[in-house]
Amino acid sequence: MTTDPLTRSLHEDPTMPASPAPDRPRLAALDGLRLLAALAVLAYHYTAIDQEFWGHPATQEFPQLSLLTRYGYLGVELFFVISGFVILMTAYGRSLPAFVASRISRLYPAYWAAVLLTVALQAFWDGGRRVDPVDALVNLTMLQEAWGVTDVQGAFWTLWVELKFYLLIGVLLALGEVTRHRALAFALLWPVLAQLARASDAALLESLLITSWAPYFAGGMLLYLLHREGPDLLVLLGIGLNVVLAVHQATRYADTVAPRHSDAPASQVVVALLVVLLFALVHACSTGPLARLDQAWLTTAGALTYPLYLVHGQFGFFVIDTLSGRVDSHVVLALATSLSLLLAWAVHRLVERPLHAPMRRAVRRSLSGR
Template identity: 30%
Template structure:
């Protein structure tokens, strides 16, 4: 895994954590500049994950000879186990402490649909958000994997075109079936294709000779577009393009990121960080409300717990499964959040 991509994964995950902290704890009512910035732009971590996912999945599959079914098995093994664990833990919390995690409710059929990445209306009425509400992004991730899976049946020269057509069909045709299928009409799915395009250019060495000033220029342009566009709406133009520029800039600076081991570790843990942070934030807020714990201590404790749970999940669930899969066949590493 490229060091620059690991750092971006860590950045994306923790920006989302702080964004949701402000939502869970203060309902975005704080007005200091940092809080306002995180409120308006923190959700862009999701868009960054989508671009990274398209990049890594394309690159890993093109570098290794992998059959469609090997690809599918590895992707499910990489994403599902940790997600199932945190979905089940969330269900247990809601069963014993109903209401402690806002904007989600437990119902048996809804729980099953959540486990199998099937879009379904949350019983709380917030829309097509699974039991672990951040899992809405994984439903798109699995759809992207499905399109990629079918493209692998084609000769190599047709795969990229098929991938683009498949994503377009996913967004344009599937919602026509009505019901929960309307979930897939979100334009955010195009951000996977941005990542694929970046992967193709990276494979050809397009960013190897980019000067640092050019990389800084791309970051400045990305920041300008974000600020000019206003609060994040997961638009592929207002959010996806800046994230694509950020990924390109990071790749061009790969040689400068080799010794950032702790950021690499945070990158490894980022999928579990993404899955576990909301339940932990909500439980710690409940503790604060019942004990009078100072908000600063609540935040610090929450961050420590999120890091510890993320590390444990990666080392006890994600990593052992990945090693097991490597023994059976080559693994295309990478995903939206797990190894995006």
């Protein structure tokens, strides 16, 4: 879903060389699961949300398909669970400068490319999101949410959530080496403290603790502890706690927020079952029966996931806006998906691979003062 130890996350590139470590096995199935999550989000955006590019709600264009894809937004929640798993894996045995360097070099090259490509697209296409030049520059920082600046692509909101999660892990690293006890305490207490911040109207603390999404990240962290050290009562209870909290968040979201984006209602029962399935899939792909899969195509899938997530929005909508009403809708859907995959491959091959290692080394040297 690299020169880093064999880790996988929403922003990892599994085709980069890595140094094997006995407690960090290759988890190819997790790469494939990441791509599945990205494709679920893509399908949701193209076939289930209310947007003008088809000329009417997408659910009218795909009445049968949208019965399934209306739940595709849960691909984001799956990303967060996977991220909790792999970022804790990354933090084990790593210094704070090394962790920061790995995150910056992983996130920014592909992201910068996606922002610049999107701005170039908007220069001649009057659909989709339009931002002025200054706002486009702010987008290059990935901090635009903090300044209330419009994302050049709608899906970019999750990157701000991820950055805050990385900040929390950075604080954990700054306090000392990541150990089982510290990681366990963090994953158990974080979602509870985040909810207390919300209940007490502590807006800044609630934002920093990413209250709505904390159970997904924390649950993923505990799944990593289960993977690393085997069954343990507190770990299992913690996973159960975070699954319950995630189900609560997801069902409330399905009832209150999801209807603002789609005229296709989401069943709370289905959402609850899917959230439980998300955690079960991450466990199956990391510790369970799927963990032994090692097909090469899964590695390629993992490499394309992050750039695909970054570019699929505006570029797919451009194809839909240009061709809908003139070409069969299923062909348009296939072309929009194909263009997104092609751009994802280009960004990975021409930007991520050549820039990742030099940037990581440069950032680490700067942070280490040598």
